Amino acid sequence: MTVNLFDTQGTPLDQQKFTLRELSPPPISKLDDDAFTRVRIILMNGIEQQANRFQHLCAQMNEALREPLARIRRVEHHQQTVVNWLLSGDHSPIETTIAYEQVAIEVTAAIAQQEPDDYLAQVYRYGLLEDFDHMYRYSALLDRVEGKDANNILQSYTDVIPGRPTSDEHRHPHDDLRDHYDRATAQPVSKLNALTIMSGEYQTRDYYMNIGPTFADPVARNLYAEIASIEEQHVTQYGSIIDPNETMLEKWMLYEANEAYNYYSCMEAETNPRVKAIWERFLDYELGHLALVMDLFKQHERRDPAEILPQALPDPIAYESQREFVRETLKREIDLRAAGTAFVDKAEESGDSLQYREHLNSEGSPSDAVAAGYMWQPGTELGNDAVRAA
């Protein structure tokens, strides 16, 4: 299926309505649904959350757009509610965390491969290896604190192996900034990819900031504080690849196009028919938002949206295990580090980052402590004779 952005009006905004009952749909099954259904739910929650955040900020800086922003934002908010409420209450916060990291790994790996710009693809691969390590640390936490197997959530799609060590990921803020794409020359899919990954990482940061203090376990509290700090770095990194010279309406149009692109990708891959119907409905809602924002763009900027948007949505994001790509990246790039906006070998890392890290880790590293000697195995490490005897 091809989605042409200029031939469709989507669902008109005044027909985009919800009842309170609809906002709280029956959740998916943690046990029986495919892990990628949960991956899509979490990503789309992040996409909607970021759309909401962006639109609030716009409204505070643009009087003329306040009214259409408020109307569209209310619908975005309700879409986010429907999507996020698909998660069932039997997920413990650490299990949900495992699912968040699965999103970060599988979606970033898929996007790194479809990204046409070599530098941006490198940015994604760089962040990927860090989230990959978070998965290993949180899996150790889940095993050692709750006695549970992360693979009950991962369903064998995603490896639990160390990546770039989390304790090495702490960097000085200026080593988290990257070169941004050029709004005039970048391909539309590059702009959409950047919004997708930035949105996903932003919600992960917020999720860890919200649930971290709800833990009683001191190591868990400390680990969430540590990884939330890395997620903040990731938001800085992915936020910085977006061209800051785009106009507000240009950005808004891209956000709406990206929401449509993501719902379209989810719809194409979804295996749960009930959830697929939600993706389909919300794709039409987003196309309705996009049509309205295109009109605003023409009206306020006197420009043709075709200067910014592609004729049709790009090929859908692949929702499948990216194991081989991740392992290959791990093998080749685990020792990459950042110096300003450049990626360099470990030996050439910036002195500012080394100092920053040394201080941050100087009273102990929860990510090192929690996973010391940890090797994932089916059914938890308690199946290992050496651990049982300990």
Next chain:
Amino acid sequence: MEKSTEMGMNRTGIAMSPIHSKAMISGSQQLTPVERPDGQAVKLMERQFIENAGKVGSVPVPGTLSGALKTAMEKMTGRNPEALLNKMGERLAFERSGVRLYESMIRKCEAVATLQGAAPLPLDELQHIRSEELEHFRLLKTCMTDMGADPTAQTPDADVSGVAASGAMKVIADPRTSVAQCLEALLMVELADNAAWELLIALSEQMGMDSMADDFRQALKQEETHVRRVRDWYEQAVMADAGRENAARH
């Protein structure tokens, strides 16, 4: 029972995706540095946190030093009355939450009754247990007020036992859980409740509060009935599920 245990597409185990699982296991073995599992780093970190940790909180200072309180305090001279107040506060909170737990259970059974034409458990008995939980809450409220303590305050053990019971509340409130699954959660709550009443009686006696201990003994008697009923219902539910013919197999 309204929901039977069935086989289906549970995807959580490695056996559901043998190819992916094989790759995942071999990757973990080959790409994780070989170190003997070591809990020392976590132990050390935890120890530092424990050493520097404060307390959950305190037992509130009595608001008024009434005659009754003076008498109680005199009786408890040389002992630690805060220990008793802490535990009374815990029971009060537990019983109050127990009322809500049974209300939630009753609503679930009523919904099943509407769907299937018959309640899965005797609703009048559930109502009776709920009303006894409410009586126990009120008994503790009166006892604490008589002692000059504030029954609206949350004592440290009330807080902690609430955290411990929070999983049971989640199970019962989930619309997807069966009555049998809820009964297991209720049984955990009732077993803990029984042991806690026994302790409270012993504690009251040790503090010289004999009349109060008598009242608590009456509550324990009722709680013993609750645990028996819940255990019977739970066992019957599981046995009925196990004995049910599975249409899918025939």
